[in-house]
Amino acid sequence: xxxxxxxxxxxxxxxxxxxxxxxxxxxxxxxxxxxxxxxxxxxxxxxxxxxxxxxxxxxxxxxxxxxxxxxxxxxxxxxxxxxxxxxxxxxxxxxxxxxxxxxxxxxxxxxxxxxxxxxxxxxxxxxxxxxxxxxxxxxxxxxxxxxxxxxxxxxxxxxxxxxxxxxxxxxxxxxxxxxxxxxxxxxxxxxxxxxxxxxxxxxxxxxxxxxxxxxxxxxxxxxxxxxxxxxxxxxxxxxxxxxxxxxxxxxxxxxxxxxxxxxxxxxxxxxxxxxxxxxxxxxxxxxxxxxxxxxxxxxxxxxxxxxxxxxxxxxxxxxxxxxxxxxxxxxxxxxxxxxxxxxxxxxxxxxxxxxxxxxxxxxxxxxxxxxxxxxxxxxxxxxxxxxxxxxxxxxxx
Numbered sequence: 001x002x003x004x005x006x007x008x009x010x011x012x013x014x015x016x017x018x019x020x021x022x023x024x025x026x027x028x029x030x031x032x033x034x035x036x037x038x039x040x041x042x043x044x045x046x047x048x049x050x051x052x053x054x055x056x057x058x059x060x061x062x063x064x065x066x067x068x069x070x071x072x073x074x075x076x077x078x079x080x081x082x083x084x085x086x087x088x089x090x091x092x093x094x095x096x097x098x099x100x101x102x103x104x105x106x107x108x109x110x111x112x113x114x115x116x117x118x119x120x121x122x123x124x125x126x127x128x129x130x131x132x133x134x135x136x137x138x139x140x141x142x143x144x145x146x147x148x149x150x151x152x153x154x155x156x157x158x159x160x161x162x163x164x165x166x167x168x169x170x171x172x173x174x175x176x177x178x179x180x181x182x183x184x185x186x187x188x189x190x191x192x193x194x195x196x197x198x199x200x201x202x203x204x205x206x207x208x209x210x211x212x213x214x215x216x217x218x219x220x221x222x223x224x225x226x227x228x229x230x231x232x233x234x235x236x237x238x239x240x241x242x243x244x245x246x247x248x249x250x251x252x253x254x255x256x257x258x259x260x261x262x263x264x265x266x267x268x269x270x271x272x273x274x275x276x277x278x279x280x281x282x283x284x285x286x287x288x289x290x291x292x293x294x295x296x297x298x299x300x301x302x303x304x305x306x307x308x309x310x311x312x313x314x315x316x317x318x319x320x321x322x323x324x325x326x327x328x329x330x331x332x333x334x335x336x337x338x339x340x341x342x343x344x345x346x347x348x349x350x351x352x353x354x355x356x357x358x359x360x361x362x363x364x365x366x367x368x369x370x371x372x373x374x375x376x377x378x379x380x381x382x383x384x385x386x387x388x389x390x391x392x393x394x395x396x397x
Contacts, residue, residue: 061088158185162395226240240278252304307327356374374387
């Protein structure tokens with residue numbers, strides 16, 4: 001126990017608090033049980049450590065523990081919590097809960113048995129709260145976190161303090177937004193860098209090793225998290241890797257399930273399950289024409305990589321600018337909005353707005369007759385009418 005406390009003190013002391021993600025202010029920290037879910041590399045651990053350092057103080061009342069620590073090979077979480085509370089502990093931060101067997105049942109017991117203790121836990125994007133052995137959905141408030149927005153990337157690299165804008169403002173106040181941003185930076189100067197290496201916060205550790213670190217994360221997701229959390233046989237992982245590579249080299253990808261299943265030599269339903277897993281792991285974004293009632297036995301109508309950084313790492317030869325523009329737009333919009341595959345245009349948002357993505361010379365020819373349609377145009381600082389600078393959609397969160 002003393003070893004865990006010492007490591008917690010060290011980690012909290014070392015964490016950098018010069019930049020803090022906006023989600024920090026969106027979480028209701030007064031809740032007794034909070035879950036934070038997200039893909040590897042998006043900053044979940046840093047968020048916990050910053051919360052302790054900035055708001056609680058590095059004292060014995062707060063404890064950060066990663067549940068993949070070897071200490072738990074011979075000790076139970078419940079026993080540790082009992083001792084922590086007896087020593088005056090009030091705030092417990094549990095990282096990587098999916099690495100601990102029977103995590104949901106023990107967290108439920110902790111919640112029920114220690115009413116004065118606040119517990120914040122993080123886990124993989126594959127983490128299931130509702131369907132876990134102990135249903136925590138009635139107890140835990142769960143937040144999803146994804147990689148940096150373009151706004152956050154600018155705030156980190158240019159030491160700015162830009163605030164986010166709701167989609168309604170971007171659609172109606174685009175000139176005012178451009179005025180505000182351009183007063184401090186030229187966003188197009190940094191947009192290309194963000195598309196290449198600005199999504200995962202660890203870019204601050206060095207650009208040269210960024211693609212290698214990202215490739216390592218992809219392998220850990222496929223080789224560790226899928227077998228652990230979706231019971232995928234390790235022998236099947238090479239086929240999922242092959243599938244991801246096919247998608248990466250072809251995106252935007254319209255899947256032909258019959259031909260793809262034959263190419264990889266797996267059953268049709270297994271293939272569709274794999275496509276569903278890739279989206280769950282936040283490696284792809286799968287578009288459907290109607291997202292309501294979607295289940296994992298329905299094939300997606302179109303597939304993108306989850307973010308543009310993945311494209312530059314997994315299939316740099318396929319980083320066509322049109323592809324990158326659409327991938328960026330989908331990634332930034334899908335975090336807080338419903339995005340579907342339309343019959344006309346590129347994206348159908350919240351079942352009421354149609355978007356076409358293109359360069360500065362993009363016209364509304366394909367959107368004629370559509371009353372609530374917009375163009376997200378690259379390489380422009382100011383928009384006009386229904387044409388909006390693409391980079392502005394990076395200020396949604």
